[in-house]
Amino acid sequence: MTGVAILGFGTVGSGVYDVINTNCGVLKSKAGEEIKVKKVLDLRDFPGNPVEEILTKDYEEILNDPEIGVVVEVMGGVEPSFTFSKRALSMGKSVVTSNKELVAKHGAELMTLAKNHSVSYLFEASVGGGIPIIRPLCVSLTADKILEISGILNGTTNYILTKMTEEGKGFKEVLKEAQQLGYAEANPTADIDGHDACRKIAILSSLAFGETVDCENIYTEGIGRITYTDIEYANKLNCLIKLIGSSKKTVDGISAKVSPFLVSKDHPLAAVNGVYNAIFVKGNMSGNTMYYGSGAGKLPTASAVVADIVDAVRHKGLSVNIGWNCDSQARVAEIKDSEVKAMLRIGSDNLEEAKKSINEVCGNVQIVDLDIEDDEFAIITNKETEGSMNLKSEKIKTMGGIKEIRNLIRMEA
Amino acid sequence: MTGVAILGFGTVGSGVYDVINTNCGVLKSKAGEEIKVKKVLDLRDFPGNPVEEILTKDYEEILNDPEIGVVVEVMGGVEPSFTFSKRALSMGKSVVTSNKELVAKHGAELMTLAKNHSVSYLFEASVGGGIPIIRPLCVSLTADKILEISGILNGTTNYILTKMTEEGKGFKEVLKEAQQLGYAEANPTADIDGHDACRKIAILSSLAFGETVDCENIYTEGIGRITYTDIEYANKLNCLIKLIGSSKKTVDGISAKVSPFLVSKDHPLAAVNGVYNAIFVKGNMSGNTMYYGSGAGKLPTASAVVADIVDAVRHKGLSVNIGWNCDSQARVAEIKDSEVKAMLRIGSDNLEEAKKSINEVCGNVQIVDLDIEDDEFAIITNKETEGSMNLKSEKIKTMGGIKEIRNLIRMEA
Numbered sequence: 001m002t003g004v005a006i007l008g009f010g011t012v013g014s015g016v017y018d019v020i021n022t023n024c025g026v027l028k029s030k031a032g033e034e035i036k037v038k039k040v041l042d043l044r045d046f047p048g049n050p051v052e053e054i055l056t057k058d059y060e061e062i063l064n065d066p067e068i069g070v071v072v073e074v075m076g077g078v079e080p081s082f083t084f085s086k087r088a089l090s091m092g093k094s095v096v097t098s099n100k101e102l103v104a105k106h107g108a109e110l111m112t113l114a115k116n117h118s119v120s121y122l123f124e125a126s127v128g129g130g131i132p133i134i135r136p137l138c139v140s141l142t143a144d145k146i147l148e149i150s151g152i153l154n155g156t157t158n159y160i161l162t163k164m165t166e167e168g169k170g171f172k173e174v175l176k177e178a179q180q181l182g183y184a185e186a187n188p189t190a191d192i193d194g195h196d197a198c199r200k201i202a203i204l205s206s207l208a209f210g211e212t213v214d215c216e217n218i219y220t221e222g223i224g225r226i227t228y229t230d231i232e233y234a235n236k237l238n239c240l241i242k243l244i245g246s247s248k249k250t251v252d253g254i255s256a257k258v259s260p261f262l263v264s265k266d267h268p269l270a271a272v273n274g275v276y277n278a279i280f281v282k283g284n285m286s287g288n289t290m291y292y293g294s295g296a297g298k299l300p301t302a303s304a305v306v307a308d309i310v311d312a313v314r315h316k317g318l319s320v321n322i323g324w325n326c327d328s329q330a331r332v333a334e335i336k337d338s339e340v341k342a343m344l345r346i347g348s349d350n351l352e353e354a355k356k357s358i359n360e361v362c363g364n365v366q367i368v369d370l371d372i373e374d375d376e377f378a379i380i381t382n383k384e385t386e387g388s389m390n391l392k393s394e395k396i397k398t399m400g401g402i403k404e405i406r407n408l409i410r411m412e413a
Numbered sequence: 414m415t416g417v418a419i420l421g422f423g424t425v426g427s428g429v430y431d432v433i434n435t436n437c438g439v440l441k442s443k444a445g446e447e448i449k450v451k452k453v454l455d456l457r458d459f460p461g462n463p464v465e466e467i468l469t470k471d472y473e474e475i476l477n478d479p480e481i482g483v484v485v486e487v488m489g490g491v492e493p494s495f496t497f498s499k500r501a502l503s504m505g506k507s508v509v510t511s512n513k514e515l516v517a518k519h520g521a522e523l524m525t526l527a528k529n530h531s532v533s534y535l536f537e538a539s540v541g542g543g544i545p546i547i548r549p550l551c552v553s554l555t556a557d558k559i560l561e562i563s564g565i566l567n568g569t570t571n572y573i574l575t576k577m578t579e580e581g582k583g584f585k586e587v588l589k590e591a592q593q594l595g596y597a598e599a600n601p602t603a604d605i606d607g608h609d610a611c612r613k614i615a616i617l618s619s620l621a622f623g624e625t626v627d628c629e630n631i632y633t634e635g636i637g638r639i640t641y642t643d644i645e646y647a648n649k650l651n652c653l654i655k656l657i658g659s660s661k662k663t664v665d666g667i668s669a670k671v672s673p674f675l676v677s678k679d680h681p682l683a684a685v686n687g688v689y690n691a692i693f694v695k696g697n698m699s700g701n702t703m704y705y706g707s708g709a710g711k712l713p714t715a716s717a718v719v720a721d722i723v724d725a726v727r728h729k730g731l732s733v734n735i736g737w738n739c740d741s742q743a744r745v746a747e748i749k750d751s752e753v754k755a756m757l758r759i760g761s762d763n764l765e766e767a768k769k770s771i772n773e774v775c776g777n778v779q780i781v782d783l784d785i786e787d788d789e790f791a792i793i794t795n796k797e798t799e800g801s802m803n804l805k806s807e808k809i810k811t812m813g814g815i816k817e818i819r820n821l822i823r824m825e826a
Contacts (some may be wrong), residue, residue: 019556019698029623030555124553132553139552140537140545142443143432143719210442215629268705271684277701285432285716286543286706290691292681293702303698306556314734321727 002313003038003067007059007084008075009051012098012125013040015232015302016072020309027306031313038068051158059084062331063091069316070309082106083247088122089113094312098125098301104199108212112325122308128153130300131293132307133279137207138322144283145374146208150246151279152272153200154183155295156191157223158245161260165231165240170240171224171269193222194243194258201245202218205256207322208247211330213254219335221259226292232370233378234262235342235410240270241409253331262343262411330332336387343368344393345378345406353401361395376406415726416451416480418458420497421471421488422464425511427451428715429485430464433722444726448719472497476504482729483722486510495519495777499685502526502534511538511714517612521625524737532726533733535721540613541566542705543713545720546692550620551735557696559621563659564692565685566613566671568708569597570602570636570656574673575686578644578653584637590805596688605657606635607671614658615690618669620735621660624743626667632748634672635764643820645783646756646791647675653683666744668751675756675824749800755783756793757806758819766814774808789819 004020020027020037024339027035039062040055043251062068071088073095081102085095089110097103102110103126114121124134127149137146152158156178163174175192190196202215225244234241239262247256261364263270268290272278282288309388311320348354351374352388355367359378368379381389393405416435419426433440433450440448452475453468475481484501485646488494494515498508502523510516513522516539527534537547539576541564550559565571569591576587588605591597603609615628636656647654652675660669676683681703687689695701707713722734761767764787768780771792779793794802806818 023556023558023698027556124568131702132549135548135553136545136704139724140548140717140720142723143436143440143716144506145436145439207765266684266686267683268681268689271679273679276681283716285436285712285719287710287713288689289544289702289704289706291549291702294700297700300700302695304553304558307553310555311552376672 001034002069004070005039005062005068006072007041009040009042011298012074012301015298016305019302019306026371031310070094070312094119096242096308100126100199104202104215115319116235122223124308125301125304128277130298131291133291144285148248149208150205152277153245155275159183159275194220197245197258205247206324211328213330217332219257252333252337257334298329338386340410341383341409342408343378343382343412344408347376347403350401355381357399374377414447415482417483418475418481419485420454422453422455424711425487425714428711429718432715432719455593483507505530507532507722509535513539513612517615517628518614522702528732533725537721538714542691542709544704546704557698561661561695562617562621564608565690566658566686572596572688607633610658610671617786618660621736624741626743632670632746636675664752665746668746678729751799753823754796755794755821755823756791757821758818760789760816763814770812
């Protein structure tokens with residue numbers, strides 16, 4: 001029997017408790033021994049809940065219980081999660097987490113600590129909830145050099161963009177509905193502004209390229225400026241708008257960003273709707289592969305946590321090798337050097353003059369007219385660096401016939 | 414250093430040779446030691462090819478080389494692959510294969526043999542080519558009870574159906590083109606008739622449900638009867654036609670089949686086009702997940718083989734645990750007990766009378782009229798067992814106004 005302690009009895013923590021109890025037979029046969037929740041740490045009380053009997057407020061009780069081999073850290077945040085994780089690993093207990101903030105910030109250090117104590121630090125649930133991505137990246141695609149990794153990494157924003165597209169509604173209206181339905185938090189900033197996706201693409205980049213990518217260095221733009229008019233332009237181009245986190249290795253370092261993208265309706269990512277997430281990987285041998293599933297949700301996330309517990313138990317006495325080179329910090333390319341194409345929506349008080357101005361600054365570019373809007377049009381830029389595109393945008397604004405640039409949405413270069 | 418021997422220098426074998434040579438640096442860092450192709454077994458000569466120097470026609474040379482720790486069996490067919498694999502495993506060498514025929518037939522026995530000799534028998538490449546599916550199933554979804562597994566498992570048939578749909582062409586015309594382009598073999602029976610997909614769903618079912626599923630017991634129907642008219646009906650129902658292998662656990666045993674299916678355009682499998690494959694898994698905790706990639710092709714398949722080599726080397730002295738319970742044979746439910754809905758195309762010499770007849774036999778069912786066909790219509794049956802549906806079909810044929818049943822295509826029940 002291996003005992004498990006769960007730190008934090010919130011959504012994921014109670015999900016882990018449920019998964020272990022519901023599927024105990026399966027787990028025993030897969031892990032080779034019984035897995036049992038021995039302690040749950042939470043400062044709250046849960047009167048009447050069966051968890052009450054194993055609830056503690058004292059972390060020392062967990063650390064000092066020799067039967068507890070795996071500590072599940074699902075408290076979120078950096079502290080006290082970081083300190084608790086370090087102490088568990090130092091005492092020879094494996095740690096399994098869904099805490100993307102902590103993994104993005106201190107994952108490398110915690111993995112080294114785990115290795116030095118012949119235990120595992122595992123975090124499948126920190127990226128993509130219930131989507132298995134870390135094992136495929138680290139065990140199945142080991143024969144590949146990963147060239148590029150990108151994906152729809154946040155369920156809240158994908159739900160909002162899907163609803164806006166399907167129902168022709170505006171951002172604020174759909175956000176409000178999403179909050180009422182529990183698909184968006186009361187304070188939705190981390191999701192809406194792309195910070196959640198940013199932490200996930202930082203973790204995925206670190207795994208794919210074997211060096212720590214600091215999320216502070218990743219250019220991040222949310223979906224707050226996307227309007228239904230943008231979606232109509234996208235539709236005219238046979239595209240959808242999705243919030244994409246992407247990362248690839250270039251000569252300038254790792255080029256990573258999070259921003260809304262025009263995705264062709266033929267691309268497999270275009271079929272990823274609602275709260276679903278998907279991660280697209282390009283390897284130099286395996287070609288394109290994609291991993292799709294529930295990006296969040298109590299049971300899918302808990303299922304990923306429990307699968308990590310099983311793996312830690314199967315490898316007792318060993319450190320499961322994830323292949324993220326802990327010592328080295330990746331160079332992240334500056335956004336201005338990144339190459340893209342984009343759709344620019346041009347507000348105009350004289351369409352003919354404005355199109356002449358565009359031709360002067362950008363040369364011959366594709367023009368998109370939306371029949372229902374008579375004071376604007378869009379252009380598709382040629383592929384160029386973000387720096388050069390910014391200079392051109394600034395220039396465009398000053399030209400005849402042009403009132404403003406109403407939005408800029410990237411598309412695959 | 415671990416030495417590798419490749420049995421068979423065909424498409425996959427030469428791909429494995431290329432992947433190991435191209436990505437040797439990556440492989441060394443992931444496996445923890447150098448991986449080197451020491452011998453290649455093939456009865457042919459390859460004059461001028463660098464492989465010439467390590468070519469042998471004598472398997473004993475490979476068996477007796479203590480530096481060779483992993484034997485890659487990519488010859489295909491059951492013999493001599495089976496005998497060669499058994500001998501390698503018995504001598505303490507791990508075996509990695511892409512041979513779905515052998516895995517479907519003798520996988521369980523070979524895994525037991527591997528376990529008894531503390532080596533591994535690995536076969537990621539046997540299902541879905543370059544799509545990582547076996548690791549996700551056996552390591553990432555270990556906390557789940559798998560309820561259902563289904564997918565587009567054959568690239569040739571998916572290419573043909575995609576082309577028929579996109580270009581409005583008939584089956585025979587597209588098959589001929591596919592043969593000219595190398596996407597279909599000169600003798601395409603194994604693909605077209607669904608036997609290849611059948612072997613793969615047999616392997617996936619065995620892994621998902623932990624018992625050996627014999628592919629001989631799986632109802633299998635190919636795409637040879639699909640016409641462009643069927644695709645037009647599908648389109649009217651907002652569906653595509655895909656060849657689907659599916660398997661789920663029911664009270665009658667494992668209910669598995671391979672047949673063309675109507676797939677809603679909103680379903681993630683609908684976005685899987687051309688030679689791409691995808692596998693859809695439903696777990697009791699993780700919910701729906703999907704794995705997408707190149708189902709075949711030299712380098713993607715070789716990449717999967719080499720990832721297995723790396724895993725075998727990482728676990729030297731251990732048997733990698735796949736979780737397929739070798740001793741037990743699964744009960745496969747009879748097709749007549751399987752529940753489905755279907756679209757039946759009804760040829761008629763009197764539409765009004767025919768629709769009355771349908772109402773008499775099937776009750777109130779959905780009728781689909783295709784404007785361009787005036788001597789037929791289609792119905793969507795209610796959910797019922799295949800046995801009961803067959804009885805009704807026989808009855809329908811004898812009824813007034815009805816000439817024939819032109820096709821029956823299943824859809825998700």
